[in-house]
Amino acid sequence: MNPTIKDVAKYANVSIATVSRIVNGLPGYSEDTKKKVQEAIEALGYQPNAIARGLINKRTQTIGVLFPDVSGMLSSEVLEGVENAAHDAGFSVIVCNTASSGKRTVKYLRLLQEKRVDGIIFASEVVKEEYYKIFQEMKVPVVLVSTASSEFDLPFVRVNDFEGAFRATEYLITNGHKMIGMIGGKTNDPIAGIPRLKGFKEALQKHSLPYSEKHITISEGYRFQNGKESLPVLLKQLPNMTALFAVSDEVAIGAMTAAHQLGIKVPEELSIIGYDNLKFAEMCYPGLTTVSQPLKDMGQTAGEILVKLIKGEEKEAESRFMPFTIVERQSVCDLRNK
Amino acid sequence: MNPTIKDVAKYANVSIATVSRIVNGLPGYSEDTKKKVQEAIEALGYQPNAIARGLINKRTQTIGVLFPDVSGMLSSEVLEGVENAAHDAGFSVIVCNTASSGKRTVKYLRLLQEKRVDGIIFASEVVKEEYYKIFQEMKVPVVLVSTASSEFDLPFVRVNDFEGAFRATEYLITNGHKMIGMIGGKTNDPIAGIPRLKGFKEALQKHSLPYSEKHITISEGYRFQNGKESLPVLLKQLPNMTALFAVSDEVAIGAMTAAHQLGIKVPEELSIIGYDNLKFAEMCYPGLTTVSQPLKDMGQTAGEILVKLIKGEEKEAESRFMPFTIVERQSVCDLRNK
DNA sequence: ATTAAAAGAGTAAACGTTTACGTAAAACGC
DNA sequence: GCGTTTTACGTAAACGTTTACTCTTTTAAT
Numbered sequence: 055m056n057p058t059i060k061d062v063a064k065y066a067n068v069s070i071a072t073v074s075r076i077v078n079g080l081p082g083y084s085e086d087t088k089k090k091v092q093e094a095i096e097a098l099g100y101q102p103n104a105i106a107r108g109l110i111n112k113r114t115q116t117i118g119v120l121f122p123d124v125s126g127m128l129s130s131e132v133l134e135g136v137e138n139a140a141h142d143a144g145f146s147v148i149v150c151n152t153a154s155s156g157k158r159t160v161k162y163l164r165l166l167q168e169k170r171v172d173g174i175i176f177a178s179e180v181v182k183e184e185y186y187k188i189f190q191e192m193k194v195p196v197v198l199v200s201t202a203s204s205e206f207d208l209p210f211v212r213v214n215d216f217e218g219a220f221r222a223t224e225y226l227i228t229n230g231h232k233m234i235g236m237i238g239g240k241t242n243d244p245i246a247g248i249p250r251l252k253g254f255k256e257a258l259q260k261h262s263l264p265y266s267e268k269h270i271t272i273s274e275g276y277r278f279q280n281g282k283e284s285l286p287v288l289l290k291q292l293p294n295m296t297a298l299f300a301v302s303d304e305v306a307i308g309a310m311t312a313a314h315q316l317g318i319k320v321p322e323e324l325s326i327i328g329y330d331n332l333k334f335a336e337m338c339y340p341g342l343t344t345v346s347q348p349l350k351d352m353g354q355t356a357g358e359i360l361v362k363l364i365k366g367e368e369k370e371a372e373s374r375f376m377p378f379t380i381v382e383r384q385s386v387c388d389l390r391n392k
Numbered sequence: 393m394n395p396t397i398k399d400v401a402k403y404a405n406v407s408i409a410t411v412s413r414i415v416n417g418l419p420g421y422s423e424d425t426k427k428k429v430q431e432a433i434e435a436l437g438y439q440p441n442a443i444a445r446g447l448i449n450k451r452t453q454t455i456g457v458l459f460p461d462v463s464g465m466l467s468s469e470v471l472e473g474v475e476n477a478a479h480d481a482g483f484s485v486i487v488c489n490t491a492s493s494g495k496r497t498v499k500y501l502r503l504l505q506e507k508r509v510d511g512i513i514f515a516s517e518v519v520k521e522e523y524y525k526i527f528q529e530m531k532v533p534v535v536l537v538s539t540a541s542s543e544f545d546l547p548f549v550r551v552n553d554f555e556g557a558f559r560a561t562e563y564l565i566t567n568g569h570k571m572i573g574m575i576g577g578k579t580n581d582p583i584a585g586i587p588r589l590k591g592f593k594e595a596l597q598k599h600s601l602p603y604s605e606k607h608i609t610i611s612e613g614y615r616f617q618n619g620k621e622s623l624p625v626l627l628k629q630l631p632n633m634t635a636l637f638a639v640s641d642e643v644a645i646g647a648m649t650a651a652h653q654l655g656i657k658v659p660e661e662l663s664i665i666g667y668d669n670l671k672f673a674e675m676c677y678p679g680l681t682t683v684s685q686p687l688k689d690m691g692q693t694a695g696e697i698l699v700k701l702i703k704g705e706e707k708e709a710e711s712r713f714m715p716f717t718i719v720e721r722q723s724v725c726d727l728r729n730k
Numbered sequence: 731a732t733t734a735a736a737a738g739a740g741t742a743a744a745c746g747t748t749t750a751c752g753t754a755a756a757a758c759g760c
Numbered sequence: 761g762c763g764t765t766t767t768a769c770g771t772a773a774a775c776g777t778t779t780a781c782t783c784t785t786t787t788a789a790t
Binding site: 099101102103104105106108109114116124125126127129130131133134137138141146147148149150151164165167168169170191278304307308310311314333334336337338339340350 | 437439440441442443444446447452454462463464465467468469471472475476479484485486487488489502503505506507508529616642645646648649652671672674675676677688
């Protein structure tokens with residue numbers, strides 16, 4: 055077995071209390087004994103048992119993170135940020151892949167409860183009442199990332215999706231586009247779906263550009279296939295469209311692929327702007343101009359806020375809107391010089 | 393505080409031992425008391441404390457996973473598989489992002505040791521002696537994924553990279569290509585670098601095709617930029633190249649982008665085959681033909697093997713070569729019909 | 731020199747479980 | 761109906777820590 059504090063105490067001829075104090079940097083011993091104990095620790099290769107510590111301290115130095123899709127491109131970058139913040143603060147992170155299933159989510163939440171995690175990060179999903187109840191039962195801080203809840207009072211870290219969509223659309227307008235379409239996400243999705251649609255619409259209206267249902271196609275998801283399938287539909291509705299705002303990068307790239315297949319040149323004949331700035335937004339051809347969500351930063355920030363809440367350094371949780379930027383690549387062309 | 397087993401015992405008027413037995417499905421009580429206790433559990437909302445359990449059982453039902461790059465596209469799919477297998481077996485997974493740093497790796501290993509994880513999955517990196525020593529100290533099973541160790545006896549789950557590269561090259565040859573180049577990975581990388589280079593070379597030789605240093609460019613990494621920068625170099629070395637084998641999908645797509653910029657048509661003037669089958673291999677244009685590593689499966693398999701080892705169901709760890717396939721998309725053209 | 735305060739260290743309880751052991755009652759065998 | 765086994769529990773130790781409390785011994789203050 056691994057050596058315990060008792061072994062160290064025996065080896066150094068002191069009590070376990072003294073060893074504990076030295077290990078934890080508490081006062082109450084002479085330099086001499088400190089040295090003796092440290093030598094004992096070294097000699098035995100002692101490692102404190104975090105489980106025993108957790109039992110008595112009621113602190114596990116562990117947080118749980120729930121994603122609807124761990125391997126998704128959004129999730130993985132957020133995860134990196136969270137992991138980073140956690141690690142810096144001496145916490146470990148347990149990942150949970152809820153697969154957007156309520157059952158699985160609850161199961162995971164229960165598991166995290168049994169494991170006595172110190173806090174939870176909940177990403178990219180809407181918070182159901184069922185979940186919220188468990189949060190309360192658990193009595194640990196929770197922070198939302200890339201989502202928010204109108205119903206429940208939980209701190210969040212996200213970008214303002216309305217603003218992002220608004221600005222993306224304005225960007226197209228600024229570049230001289232007048233006939234602009236959008237491939238939108240689910241209309242029942244309060245996080246990414248509704249606000250982006252709204253931002254698009256209001257930007258058009260602000261600039262007195264035509265807007266009707268014809269300008270929008272609703273896809274069932276945010277994936278490549280959705281974009282690929284939606285572009286032809288949208289094109290039929292809005293034949294003289296010169297620019298497209300896609301609800302996500304994957305959708306944008308799907309649309310781009312569809313355009314290639316239809317022989318439509320991007321950006322000469324059709325400009326496309328995406329949303330997310332996933333890693334491969336720069337890898338497609340032409341490089342995708344897109345609204346950049348600072349995913350890693352968001353994860354990091356969420357992690358930091360959670361840690362502060364756990365440590366009790368902050369009582370009231372501050373939510374944070376993270377800044378987005380429009381990163382310009384080659385998928386939008388400027389019509390003004392024509 | 394959360395209710396404990398004592399509270400349940402008191403509520404149900406039995407001893408904690410009885411509650412424990414019931415909770416754990418051990419024999420030794422009447423149906424009557426079982427009902428009483430279950431009601432008590434229900435009424436109090438009792439959840440067993442996994443920390444206390446871990447302390448006495450010396451089992452945490454937790455595994456640690458180390459990645460050089462959590463948010464990398466390879467890692468995230470492997471992670472999903474691991475997480476899946478772990479969850480199915482009732483284990484949680486702690487993710488660690490080593491950032492390919494020895495220091496960080498050791499730090500994480502120590503952390504996992506303190507947290508008393510039951511096993512470790514180590515991904516995509518070479519196992520240094522320093523790490524191996526800690527593995528031994530920890531006395532927990534370890535399984536490697538997407539890597540292997542010649543030096544140390546550790547079970548692995550991976551594809552045969554030599555074979556994969558060989559077959560990829562043969563695929564190009566079968567399609568009538570004779571002048572084939574490769575953008576290779578690091579020559580000091582025993583996992584992905586050396587075997588893929590070797591596979592390429594031997595395939596050419598087997599089919600009596602010309603081969604010299606000119607057919608290869610070595611890039612410093614496996615990323616998009618590496619591919620983008622390497623293509624022009626390779627093209628200078630091998631001007632009449634008709635097909636390219638890229639050491640990774642990112643490199644392949646980088647090369648594809650470079651080709652676009654140089655006005656070289658893919659696949660008409662240059663065929664490209666990649667390696668990995670990342671999610672966005674199908675999202676670029678033209679769709680990338682590539683060697684598919686079953687990343688999620690690999691993670692899942694590694695997870696399953698680890699769990700078996702932890703449970704002691706298997707004594708000797710079996711390593712596994714996973715099957716790769718070549719997924720055909722549009723980036724390779726068939727020269728035989730010409 | 732006397733007393734008070736501080737420093738150095740030990741003892742033991744507590745955290746929430748599991749489980750070996752003990753014991754009384756019930757069930758069984760004949 | 762008696763001894764024996766089985767069933768149904770309860771008691772208490774153990775897991776590896778932290779920490780409140782106690783007790784000496786040293787240091788400081790007057």
